Amino acid sequence: MIIVADNLRITQPAIARAVERLDPGPIQRMAVACRNAGADAIDINSGPLSRDAEKKMTFLVETVQAAVDLPLVLDTTNPVAMAAGLAACRQPAIINGVSLEPEKLERILPLAGEHGADLICYLLRPDGHVPPDADGRMESAVALFNECQAAGIDQECLIFDPIVAPLVWQDGNRQNMANLAVIRALPDLLGYSVRSMAGLSNLTTGAPDADTRIRYQSAFLPMLAAAGTTVMLMNALNPKLMDLVRACRNIISEEIFSW
Incomplete structure (x- = not known):
């Protein structure tokens, strides 16, 4: 990660x-x-x-x-x-980001090829809305992958973000369980070792206090790690979260574990 x-x-x-x-x-x-x-x-x-x-x-x-x-x-x-x-x-930088929105495809996508930059691909519909379920996100992933291929962007430069939903959304829980399924499915769906990203802080938008934010982010972070998320966009200045990252890395590592 x-x-x-x-x-x-x-x-x-x-x-x-x-x-x-x-x-x-x-x-x-x-x-x-x-x-x-x-x-x-x-x-x-x-x-x-x-x-x-x-x-x-x-x-x-x-x-x-x-x-x-x-x-x-x-x-x-x-x-x-x-x-x-x-x-x-x-x-080389990472562009954050592009989606199926026509203006993004027209004005942001070409910059990735011009500058040799990696590109974060948001799994949104062309109208900018979040798809309602895993199937909708995967449809967006295939469509966006094809747009990037047509623009000459190497598939290894792509990082797919299925959009972490705030828990306060009416269907926030369901959306985030769908995100885990999408992250797991993307390599088989697209046929290569896909990189994925999650914006962890989005989960607790509107949370009442810092302790609540950290508690729920701490619960979801290992789920994202276990699903195979490769890039975590998160608060790096919280020691508890960073300790959790290090523990997750040790558990999911393919290296031999030692205390």
């Missing part, structure tokens, strides 16, 4: 202020903290960046790269910002 820290988000007031002022300090401290906690990569979640998009995304990428030497996941819905961020990366 590769752990991608989801802590560097523009929705955090301190990070938002730092981006607005082009102040590298808070951003670099966050990046260093995630690396020291054991993150394997860092998600730069800049949001839509409607103003000065190229300048701000370039600043974010260069600022993080100056502090840590970890792979970057560029997380924005703005194609202009995405292109600027990819151009600023010193090593």
Whole structure:
């Protein structure tokens, strides 16, 4: 399991202020903290960046790269910002992400081929809605796989995300059990060793407090690991979750176990 820290988000007031002022300090401290906690990569979640998009995304990428030497996941819905961020990366990045939505296919998908970037593929319908069950997600996976193949994207560059559902959704429990089935089925469905991703923090959207968030994420994380999830987008700064990651890695490893 590769752990991608989801802590560097523009929705955090301190990070938002730092981006607005082009102040590298808070951003670099966050990046260093995630690396020291054991993150394997860092998600730069800049949001839509409607103003000065190229300048701000370039600043974010260069600022993080100056502090840590970890792979970057560029997380924005703005194609202009995405292109600027990819151009600023010193090593191949991961694009977060593409789906069957026509605008994403038209403006985000080509960037993966141009920059040799890995690509997170969200299993959404063309209207941007989450399919209601495992069958719908697998239909989206096949359709999106075909779109990527037609665009010349190597299948080894793809990371499929079936969308972790918040538990507060009316059918959140059922949706997340469907996600586990999809993750298990994808290699047989597509015919190769598919990489998959789960956004663990999505599970507890709207949770009443931090303890509740960690309790439910701690319960679901081993389920995702056992299903074969290869990339976990999660809070890397919570020691309990990171200890759980290390234990899961030891259990699912093909190496001989030793205390």
